[in-house]
Each structure stands twice: as C-alpha cells, then as structure tokens.
Amino acid sequence: MILYGIKIDSDIEFSYDFSQTTQHRYTKKLRANPPAKLKDSIKLGWKLYQAHGRKVYLYSNQEFNSYEAKQPFCYQVEDILKFYWIAHEDTIYYEFTQEADTHLLSFWFTHLMLPFYIALEQMYDIFHGGAVEVDGKPILFLAPSTGGKSTMTDFFIKQKHTLISDDKVPTFIQNDQFYIVGSHPYHRPYRKFEDLGYRVDDFISKFKPIHAFYLLDRCEATDDITIQEIRGFSKFNSLLPHYLFSFPWNKLKRLKYLSHINNSIRVFSIKVPWDLNRLPEVHSAIVAHTNSLGGTHP
Secondary structure: EEEEEEEEEEEOOOOOOOOOOOOOOOEEEEEEEEHHHHHHHEEEEEEEEOOOEEEEEEEEEEOOOOHHHHEEEEEEOOOOEEEEEEOOEEEEEEEOOOOOOHHHHHHHHHHHHHHHHHHOOOOOEEEEOOOEEOOOEEEEEOOOOOOOOHHHHHHHHHHOOOEOOOOEEEEEEOOOOEOOOOOOOOOOOOOOOOOOOOOOOEEEOOEEEEEEEEEEEEEEOOOOOOOOEOHHHHHHHHHHHHHHHHHHHHHHHHHHHHHHHOOOOOOEEEEEEEOHHHHHHHHHHHHHHHHHOOOOEE
C-alpha cells in the first residue's frame, strides 16, 4: 500500500482499502515485535497532544530538542498502541497494548502517527488543509479549525473533482518546483473519532505542481463571494499557521520553504458565505478563478 507517497511494506493487513497504485518516493517497513534493545533504550517521555479522545506521548533516550541519526523513538497512543523506530532507518515497529485492534492501528498509523513521523524525518513539508484537482490542477483549501476545509473538500469531491487530501497535505520541492502528494484515498467529512471516513475512487495518482492556495474566509450567509489575492508579508503570514509540525530544530528550513512558496505560488482569500445552500456558487467561483490563472505565477 502507498500512503503519503510512501510504499508501506506491512506485515499486518489494514482494515482500509489502500490498494490504489500511485507514485511514491520512499519505502518503509511496518513490523510487529519491536526489538527489546530498542525498547530498553527509551528513557524519557513527553505528552504531545490529545486527539480523538486519547492522550498521545512521545518517548526517546534524551530531551526532545533534536532529531539525530540512530536516535530511538516511541509514539504511544493511550491504552491502545505504541510505535517504535530509529531515526533515519527504514522500519517502524508496532505493539498493541490494552484495547487495540487492526482498525485502530490502521487509523492511528495513517491519520496521525505517519504524518508526524514524516515531518520528523523531513520527507515532506505538510500543510493542514484539503486539496483537490480542478481540471487537473491541484489547489489547496486552508482555514482555521472548523473553518470549512472538510465541507469544501467534500463538496468538490461530489462534483467529481479528484481527491488529493482531506486533512494533511504533503508537499516537496524539486528542480525549483513545488509538488503535491496524495495522502490516502479516504475522506472524513464528519467528526467521528478514530475513523477515516469513506473511500474515494477518484484519487490522485501522480505528483503534480501546486497551482494555488485558497484561504477560506467565513462571512455572513448573505454576503457576496469575492476572491482577492494575498501579497507580500501577509501572504507568508497566511500560510504559516497551516504548516504542520514545526519543531525548533527545523525552524530555518520551514521559513525558507514558506518564503520560497511565497515567491512561487499564488495565494488567494475567498469569502465563503456560511450557508450550505450557497456551496454551488462558491464551487463555481473557485473553478472559474482557478482556470483563469492559467500557468501564471507571482
């Protein structure tokens, strides 16, 4: 199976259908039974966050102020799972604890653990948003939490647009061009804990250049739908909150990446009336605007 442009060689069959054939840049192994030596090397732990009703912790052999080759890590999901790995090596190990099953492993590995691991390994730069294709051109929807990203992505999917990602969007730069990577072919338009949602058959199969970013700006139900370009430092500030997993030691890399995007990809703010009945209008406005950009850049 391929997740986030990574071919995962797993010894356990996932409860989701990830059978799509897509491009990949990396290969990783997922295996049971972490070596005792690896487990014994873990000494310190920190609470990362709480998600889906569970506490998540990170453990290592030293303070979490760097990410170095041969450094051991453990990502623990309260009551159900532990994932172990050694920095810059190719195998991730899993271990069930109290309440785990294959479905929970499939969800946590796909939706939360793997993106966190990707960021630590600096495989991709990840944005928190939704992404679809408009006539073959990838666009991203960015917004604060509950700001309409999933609703917008869901509506575009229902209008037969190709899904790229509905939550965590991997990107990378190659030959001075920014590319987008499909996450996985599932979409979660609702907020059910520990569930990836429904499968989408029309899922991106190749890496493609990013066409544009759209920041969703919630407005009154009767307001006009308007699209304005964001420029200058405001453009940088508008993207920064949506860059996921900012670690102290990669701060400079993150700033350089966003600055490069600032000079390469156009960013727009769209006023979105808070009325589901007006989603067809918003969709039409974004499609027309996206197609009017052609191949232009700032």
